[in-house]
Amino acid sequence: MSGDGRESEGGEEEVRGARRIPGPRGAADDLDLESVPLPPLPPPGSATPTGSVPEQSVPEQSVPEPPEAPEALMTSVPDLPHRVLKALLGAWALSACSAEETAAVEEHLTACAPCADEALRLRDAVGLLHTDGSLDLDPTLRSRVMDGCLGRRPARIPVPEWAAPYDAETARLDALLRDIGDSEWHAPVRLRWFEEEREVSRRTTVAGVIGHLTAVDGLLSAALGLDDPLGGGEAPLDPTERTERYWSSKRRPPTRAVREPWRAQSHELIRTASFAGRNVAEASVSYGAFALPLQDALLDRAFECWVHGGDIADAVDYPYEAPSAAHLHRMIDLAARLLPAAVAGRRRSGLAGPAKDLVTAGAPGRSVHLEIEGHGGGDWYIALDSPAALGSPERVVAQVALDGVEFCRLAAGHISPVEAAAGQEGDREAIRDVLFATASLSRL
Numbered sequence: 001m002s003g004d005g006r007e008s009e010g011g012e013e014e015v016r017g018a019r020r021i022p023g024p025r026g027a028a029d030d031l032d033l034e035s036v037p038l039p040p041l042p043p044p045g046s047a048t049p050t051g052s053v054p055e056q057s058v059p060e061q062s063v064p065e066p067p068e069a070p071e072a073l074m075t076s077v078p079d080l081p082h083r084v085l086k087a088l089l090g091a092w093a094l095s096a097c098s099a100e101e102t103a104a105v106e107e108h109l110t111a112c113a114p115c116a117d118e119a120l121r122l123r124d125a126v127g128l129l130h131t132d133g134s135l136d137l138d139p140t141l142r143s144r145v146m147d148g149c150l151g152r153r154p155a156r157i158p159v160p161e162w163a164a165p166y167d168a169e170t171a172r173l174d175a176l177l178r179d180i181g182d183s184e185w186h187a188p189v190r191l192r193w194f195e196e197e198r199e200v201s202r203r204t205t206v207a208g209v210i211g212h213l214t215a216v217d218g219l220l221s222a223a224l225g226l227d228d229p230l231g232g233g234e235a236p237l238d239p240t241e242r243t244e245r246y247w248s249s250k251r252r253p254p255t256r257a258v259r260e261p262w263r264a265q266s267h268e269l270i271r272t273a274s275f276a277g278r279n280v281a282e283a284s285v286s287y288g289a290f291a292l293p294l295q296d297a298l299l300d301r302a303f304e305c306w307v308h309g310g311d312i313a314d315a316v317d318y319p320y321e322a323p324s325a326a327h328l329h330r331m332i333d334l335a336a337r338l339l340p341a342a343v344a345g346r347r348r349s350g351l352a353g354p355a356k357d358l359v360t361a362g363a364p365g366r367s368v369h370l371e372i373e374g375h376g377g378g379d380w381y382i383a384l385d386s387p388a389a390l391g392s393p394e395r396v397v398a399q400v401a402l403d404g405v406e407f408c409r410l411a412a413g414h415i416s417p418v419e420a421a422a423g424q425e426g427d428r429e430a431i432r433d434v435l436f437a438t439a440s441l442s443r444l
Helices: 082-087 089-093 099-109 113-129 141-152 161-179 206-223 239-249 256-276 278-282 294-316 325-348 404-411 428-440
Strands: 188-195 198-205 284-286 291-293 364-373 378-383 390-403 423-426
Touching: 082 089, 082 099, 082 113, 089 099, 089 113, 099 113, 141 161, 161 256, 161 294, 161 325, 188 206, 188 294, 198 206, 206 239, 206 256, 206 284, 206 294, 256 278, 256 294, 278 294, 284 294, 291 294, 294 325, 294 404, 325 364, 325 378, 325 404, 325 428, 364 404, 364 428, 378 390, 390 404, 390 428, 404 428, 423 428
Parallel strands: 364 390
Antiparallel strands: 188 198, 284 291, 364 378, 390 423
């Protein structure tokens, strides 16, 4: 080493026997000008004039073949010094060297152990830059972290099991909302659902979707004695009417300011349900045309939170996974339990086939076997002729096979009944009634 910390010229390792290739152009003070051969100068007084050079005539038959040049004269660039080859290691690891440079570096690595070690480290680092794995967080990460924390220090008042899907889905949606920018809150979102036999839709924005969730969650707040975001009293119970009332009450288009009230409301619902004890699970929540126990209403809100979270994710190009298998199974189970009443409601409206075999309440009746495959799957038996009848595998007249996520998309009105079934067997009218009844569960 010299006094200024640089290696001396005498201590440099040279690559012997390698093909001579041009090195990268360095700064002026990095070049060893003494090692660069200079062109021969003409003798004094014989400078070539600036004018044109006269042609020399040589007899055609006397033109000799050019003699073979010695190897030293065939290459005009000297061997690359150690410092240049070391500087090329990064480009070599990225496969950015020319063929000549690659050959020179690799030949140097066979003789220089420090450079070989550095080359291995650089090549490993480059491998980390080209990973094929997803950089998105595992959707189960939050629940695993919470389980680990609670395993060390259990909660004094745990969240009820029936409220866990709502807790998880509101947290996932809130994580999405934290990631998007101010302008994305105004991204257009199309909400879709089925009414009778046709698909309907409504355009809004990301902020408008959160306002919709806030308005409908207010039904649960009112049932638990909490403040209704619509003011209670004369506020409508129908989810669509509540949403329209909420949207029309805003003088300006909603912005990201809607996030905090919605998140505070969801926290308050979970906290109140946790402190209220077991009996609150059966408290009735009215939706106007129907009512659900609080435990089912929270599951319904978890389902809608996931569905609309997917709508928002599509609008802002954000990855959004399905719920965990256990939570998705419970959402599918709620829809399956609602299907007999939905079939009966469509029958009263003349949209479903007539009942063919009425039985007493609680007795096995004609049924459709709903086989849900994959994520959150299972088997359900849907009573066809009366909501009071019992679905039974002994009285199955048809079978429908669906993927779990596809079934939920059908129940959300995001796909039509004719597109949904992956497998059908048996009574075609019964299959049609169940598929269209599933789509009729959707709403704004």
